[in-house]
Amino acid sequence: MAEKTQKIQPHKTEGIRKIKELIESSQDVIFTDFRGLNVSQITELRRTLQEKEAEYRVVKNSYARLALGDLGFPFEEDFLIDPTALALARADIGPIAKVLFDFTRDSTLKIKGGLVEGKVVSSGDVEAISRLPGRNDLYAILMGTMNAPMTNLVYAMNGIATKLVRTLQAVAESKDKQ
Secondary structure, eight states: OOOOOOOOOHHHHHHHHHHHHHHHTOSEEEEEEOTTOOHHHHHHHHHHHHHTTEEEEEEOHHHHHHHHHHHTOOOOGGGGSSSEEEEEESSOHHHHHHHHHHHHHHSSOEEEEEEETTEEEEHHHHHHHHHSOOHHHHHHHHHHHHHHHHHHHHHHHHHHHHHHHHHHHHHHHHHHHO
C-alpha cells in the first residue's frame, strides 16, 4: 500500500515566513478583529499607525498560529479566531494602543488582546496601556521633576542677590540725599 505524503505548498511556507519576520521585527503585537471595516477605514487606520511607527496587517489565522508557535511566543487561541489583523509596534506600544482604542469608538474594530514584551495581555490590559502616558511624556515628566529643585535653587539664589543689590542701591540713594 502506498504511503500518503502531504506536500506543503511554497506559497504557504512563504506566507508563514513573512508573518514570522513581521513579528520578529516588532516589539509588541496587538490582535484585532477588523470585521465590518471598509477599505477606506482600514487605509486610514494603517496611515495613522504608520505615523506612530507601527504596521497593520491582515493575517490568516492558521499562518499566524504556526508562525507564533515556531517563534515560541505564547498566545491565546481566542486571539486567532474570526478575521484577524495584527498591529505590529516597532516603537512604544502606548500610542499605538491609544490609536486603536480611539478607532474602536468610531468603528466596528475590536481589540482581542496582545503580546507585550513577550507576555500575553487581554484587551483590558491593552486598554489600560493606552491610557498611560507615552515613553517620551514620561521622560519629560521625569526631567521636569529632576529639574525642579535646581530651578528653585537658582530662583532663590537670584532672589538673594537681587535683594542685596536693591538694598545697596537704597542705601546709596539715601546717602546721596543727605
